[in-house]
Amino acid sequence: MQRTRVSHRLNAWVRHHRLSAADSLRRVLERPTASLLTWLVVGIALALPVSLALSMDNLRALGGRVDSQAQLSVFLRPAVDAVAGQALAEELGQRADIATATFRSREEALEEFRARSGFSDVLGGLEDNPLPHLLLVVPRDPAQAAALAAEIGALATVDEVILDLAWLERLRRLTELGARLVLVAALLLAAGVLLVLGNTIRLAVEGRREEIEVTRLVGASDAFVRRPFLYSGLWYGIGGGVVAALLVAAVFAALRGPVAQLAAAYGADWRLAGLGLIDAFGLVLAGGALGLIAAWLAVGRHLRLDPRG
Amino acid sequence: MITFERVSKRFEGGHDALRDVSFEIGADELVFLTGHSGAGKTTLLRLVMLLEQPTRGRVLVNGRDLSRVARRGIPAHRREVGVVFQNHRLLFDRSVFDNVALPLYIAGYDHREVGKRVRAALDKVGLLRHERAMPLTLSGGEQQRVGIARAVVGRPPVLLADEPTGNLDPALSAEIMTLFEDFSRVGVTVLIASHDLALISRLRHRIITLREGRLMGAPA
Numbered sequence: 001m002q003r004t005r006v007s008h009r010l011n012a013w014v015r016h017h018r019l020s021a022a023d024s025l026r027r028v029l030e031r032p033t034a035s036l037l038t039w040l041v042v043g044i045a046l047a048l049p050v051s052l053a054l055s056m057d058n059l060r061a062l063g064g065r066v067d068s069q070a071q072l073s074v075f076l077r078p079a080v081d082a083v084a085g086q087a088l089a090e091e092l093g094q095r096a097d098i099a100t101a102t103f104r105s106r107e108e109a110l111e112e113f114r115a116r117s118g119f120s121d122v123l124g125g126l127e128d129n130p131l132p133h134l135l136l137v138v139p140r141d142p143a144q145a146a147a148l149a150a151e152i153g154a155l156a157t158v159d160e161v162i163l164d165l166a167w168l169e170r171l172r173r174l175t176e177l178g179a180r181l182v183l184v185a186a187l188l189l190a191a192g193v194l195l196v197l198g199n200t201i202r203l204a205v206e207g208r209r210e211e212i213e214v215t216r217l218v219g220a221s222d223a224f225v226r227r228p229f230l231y232s233g234l235w236y237g238i239g240g241g242v243v244a245a246l247l248v249a250a251v252f253a254a255l256r257g258p259v260a261q262l263a264a265a266y267g268a269d270w271r272l273a274g275l276g277l278i279d280a281f282g283l284v285l286a287g288g289a290l291g292l293i294a295a296w297l298a299v300g301r302h303l304r305l306d307p308r309g
Numbered sequence: 310m311i312t313f314e315r316v317s318k319r320f321e322g323g324h325d326a327l328r329d330v331s332f333e334i335g336a337d338e339l340v341f342l343t344g345h346s347g348a349g350k351t352t353l354l355r356l357v358m359l360l361e362q363p364t365r366g367r368v369l370v371n372g373r374d375l376s377r378v379a380r381r382g383i384p385a386h387r388r389e390v391g392v393v394f395q396n397h398r399l400l401f402d403r404s405v406f407d408n409v410a411l412p413l414y415i416a417g418y419d420h421r422e423v424g425k426r427v428r429a430a431l432d433k434v435g436l437l438r439h440e441r442a443m444p445l446t447l448s449g450g451e452q453q454r455v456g457i458a459r460a461v462v463g464r465p466p467v468l469l470a471d472e473p474t475g476n477l478d479p480a481l482s483a484e485i486m487t488l489f490e491d492f493s494r495v496g497v498t499v500l501i502a503s504h505d506l507a508l509i510s511r512l513r514h515r516i517i518t519l520r521e522g523r524l525m526g527a528p529a
């Protein structure tokens with residue numbers, strides 16, 4: 001007896017979930033233009049922060065790669081000749097805190113600059129080589145690079161030390177700031193999605209006010225009344241998530257070629273990382289969750305029919 | 310089955326819709342509730358449906374003190390009280406069948422059981438051949454009978470009706486009242502609010518009269 005009652009109620013519950021899900025989906029699909037618009041709005045709002053976040057990830061990955069090969073460019077004074085430069089390189093190379101110190105003569109530097117920059121014609125017209133001799137110093141510990149740069153910069157033969165970490169540091173700060181901005185944008189846009197979906201659900205509730213009231217009069221629980229609207233929210237949210245995943249995939253597919261070319265121009269073997277399958281799935285889930293929350297909030301305010309709160 | 314113990318209802322703004330109302334209705338009774346417009350009939354029925362709470366006094370249905378019913382328990386209580394409304398309150402976006410089936414879907418019956426019970430209820434009110442029709446294609450009397458079928462389809466022990474014949478001509482009204490008498494005969498407690506004195510005085514049932522929220526014939 002007890003068991004049949006419990007299983008009866010469980011069956012009824014499952015049945016109503018199935019009915020609500022199907023009925024809500026039918027209502028969503030019955031008005032394709034309006035629903036598509038809702039999906040697009042939600043999709044764009046979700047795609048924006050996700051694209052930004054992905055870009056930040058890519059930048060961070062790029063920073064990480066360069067970070068590990070942090071190096072000092074040590075420019076020697078013009079008076080210092082190649083032999084002295086070579087000697088200094090060897091001397092520095094002996095030090096425990098320096099991994100490698102490579103001498104690069106001004107001629108080599110010019111050659112390389114020509115090849116890389118594509119300014120060979122302009123440079124070819126120069127009579128004098130404007131570049132000084134250069135040492136490339138890689139510290140063992142990138143964290144010590146700044147101290148090392150100061151120490152080497154104080155040598156009499158050294159004109160200037162450029163620490164590549166400076167722009168790395170800037171990049172790191174920028175990505176940190178970017179991550180903050182992405183978070184703020186994501187929160188704002190999520191709030192926007194909640195408002196848009198909440199309003200959509202609210203209109204649906206208004207349109208079915210009489211139905212809601214009658215179902216309650218003949219004994220429907222809050223959960224029963226809420227259920228179809230929760231499913232509507234879920235369908236709108238999931239649809240928006242799918243749109244967002246497609247948008248992000250499209251944007252990154254369009255960027256992949258140009259970025260690869262850009263990277264090749266800098267001699268870097270670096271490729272843009274897009275949205276993985278699991279991330280895409282997560283995005284759809286996030287959309288669904290937002291839809292559920294929006295529907296819950298929107299319906300909650302319309303369930304005040306009974307005398308006891 | 311339905312007991313009012315010194316029930317008063319004061320609305321916000323100070324209007325007393327019911328004052329010190331006490332009565333008892335037995336399980337196998339059919340009782341008419343009458344009185345002028347504004348006398349408090351609808352308010353009294355709404356107390357039984359738990360759409361309102363009394364300001365003072367107690368309402369008991371089937372031995373249960375309604376003031377003890379928690380918000381969670383209200384839906385279950387409403388499933389035990391069938392209600393027929395004056396303006397039917399049918400849902401016009403679905404068929405007669407689906408309108409009548411609504412309480413059963415809410416109560417969680419499966420498809421086969423729903424079909425059986427809906428057809429039995431429609432048969433009882435003489436509308437079986439209209440099960441696929443949309444409510445708007447039916448006459449006022451037929452719509453009201455759909456409303457009655459919906460109220461009884463879940464076989465509630467208590468049946469309330471608020472001016473069920475308000476918009477119908479005398480012949481149709483008499484027919485509807487006969488239906489209620491049939492339900493009463495099979496053990497349903499029936500309480501019908503109506504100000505159609507000519508009709509209800511011809512039927513031999515107890516009549517409770519309200520005047521400005523007070524029970525007539527009760528000690529003042």
Ligand SMILES: Nc1ncnc2c1ncn2[C@@H]1O[C@H](COP(=O)(O)OP(=O)(O)O)[C@@H](O)[C@H]1O
Nearest residue numbers: 320321324326345346347348349350351352353
């Ligand atoms: N929600 C309400 N707020 C304030 N006054 C109400 C409310 N509902 C009913 N009333 C008042 O209570 C009195 C009784 O109303 P009602 O029970 O509808 O009477 P009847 O159904 O007998 O015509 C009327 O004066 C009506 O204006």
Ligand SMILES: [Mg+2]
Nearest residue numbers: 350351352471
């Ligand atoms: Mg009334």
